[in-house]
Amino acid sequence: CIKASKLKSTLGLMSYDPGYMNTAVCTSRITFIDGEKGILRYRGYPIEQLASKSSFMETAFLLLYGELPSEAQLKHFCARVYHHQTALHADIVALLQTIRHDAHCMTSVISALAAMSALHPEANPALEGQGVYSSRKTRESQMFTLLGAFPTLAAHVLLRRSGSSVPCLPAPSLATLLDPARPRAYVEHFLVLLGLGKARPGEEGPDPRVVRALDAILLAHADHELNCSTAAVRHLTSSGVDVYTAVAGATGALYGPLHGGATEAVLRMLQQIGTEERIPAFLEAVKAKEAKLMGFGHRVYKNYDPRAVLVREVAYEVFQVYGADPLIHVATALETAARSDDYFVSRKLYPNIDFYSGLVYKAIGFPLDFFPVLFTMGRMAGWLAHWEELLMGPEEEKKIVRPRQIYLGPAERAFLPIEARG
Numbered sequence: 001c002i003k004a005s006k007l008k009s010t011l012g013l014m015s016y017d018p019g020y021m022n023t024a025v026c027t028s029r030i031t032f033i034d035g036e037k038g039i040l041r042y043r044g045y046p047i048e049q050l051a052s053k054s055s056f057m058e059t060a061f062l063l064l065y066g067e068l069p070s071e072a073q074l075k076h077f078c079a080r081v082y083h084h085q086t087a088l089h090a091d092i093v094a095l096l097q098t099i100r101h102d103a104h105c106m107t108s109v110i111s112a113l114a115a116m117s118a119l120h121p122e123a124n125p126a127l128e129g130q131g132v133y134s135s136r137k138t139r140e141s142q143m144f145t146l147l148g149a150f151p152t153l154a155a156h157v158l159l160r161r162s163g164s165s166v167p168c169l170p171a172p173s174l175a176t177l178l179d180p181a182r183p184r185a186y187v188e189h190f191l192v193l194l195g196l197g198k199a200r201p202g203e204e205g206p207d208p209r210v211v212r213a214l215d216a217i218l219l220a221h222a223d224h225e226l227n228c229s230t231a232a233v234r235h236l237t238s239s240g241v242d243v244y245t246a247v248a249g250a251t252g253a254l255y256g257p258l259h260g261g262a263t264e265a266v267l268r269m270l271q272q273i274g275t276e277e278r279i280p281a282f283l284e285a286v287k288a289k290e291a292k293l294m295g296f297g298h299r300v301y302k303n304y305d306p307r308a309v310l311v312r313e314v315a316y317e318v319f320q321v322y323g324a325d326p327l328i329h330v331a332t333a334l335e336t337a338a339r340s341d342d343y344f345v346s347r348k349l350y351p352n353i354d355f356y357s358g359l360v361y362k363a364i365g366f367p368l369d370f371f372p373v374l375f376t377m378g379r380m381a382g383w384l385a386h387w388e389e390l391l392m393g394p395e396e397e398k399k400i401v402r403p404r405q406i407y408l409g410p411a412e413r414a415f416l417p418i419e420a421r422g
């Protein structure tokens, strides 16, 4: 029996909402989604316009600062990001060497991001004597570090995964990266580090069509309001932890196959199905709940995910460089079959962003267990925007995230000594 005074502070009115299906935990000015109409906008700009007219770096600026940059602002922003892209801290390189080379790429990425916290003691605002809020200068420096270092970190992880040593490429000069003729130098440099993206072996650098395709995919992944990993960033940040630890936790959330891990799971599913003739049997297994149609369904979209449309177009652009992957026929036939099947129609299950992205990554030459790393690379921009928004947002939203539970366990009982338990 709980005393009335205690009852007031511990219970009160509660909503029971597993998975936060209908619970808003913050306000935000970053991303708008209309799931019924299939609309996605970053800071008010439709995703289709950004994907066709902007670049990932320009869109990252938009997400972080709320407005599209002027030429001078973009150049300054890129200079600060690219400064961190040219090399990876020796301690992180050494740490990656201690992880099994055949470990899933995401385990290495999560470990390395968490370890970055140790290299940046300024990241812990408590050490600065500023409670949980560090200065704007410090926060910006952390954002530039994470955005800039991530592709280089990812490249090291992949090269180690592939058993190759990290190439000693001369770091490009900042002037080269900031050349206005290279608006997508962020992606271009990443592909150069890996020797990927060339239209034919022996060519000097990545094909501009491949650079553009990967840049557009990062842009499409950049933010998606309160998805599982972004919610994790806000959740972790609410305790006052530093941003490196928060994004390491978010990367863990993204790794799961129901979220960013779906990009890898879709490709494995398509490979398992193999041919169009096997689609009906696979769909029957899905309807019997023996399998999931990976890359289908979404908590918010009850209509076509507009990012899936973009990524499917990008896939065909990349196929012009490398030739079509036969699995695209399995994917399109699977989509056609699902969209004319009442099970999927009645549940409003449409392809999501992950349904076609793996085919693009595979065509470029990335291994399957690297696919979620590419998702993370794009989503980093959105995580940082939400982190900044939370820290600078209304005081009433700066509450430690601490959901309630409904206890269904036993009532109080007396401890039995082990010899009396029978």
Ligand code: ACO
Pocket: 019, 227, 257, 258, 259, 260, 262, 286, 291, 292, 293, 294, 295, 296, 297, 298, 299, 300, 347, 349, 352, 353, 354
């Ligand atoms: N395949 C088969 N059935 C599905 C699928 C699917 N991919 N998605 C949902 N359903 C069914 C469920 O079984 C359920 O059916 P029921 O009413 O008979 O029980 C119904 O549709 C509702 O599904 P929920 O699981 O309640 O939907 P929820 O919003 O909780 O889950 C999720 C959304 C996790 C994305 C789900 O659709 C799913 O698992 N999809 C496959 C994994 C995937 O592609 N994830 C990537 C999401 S996008 C992203 O993170 C970038």
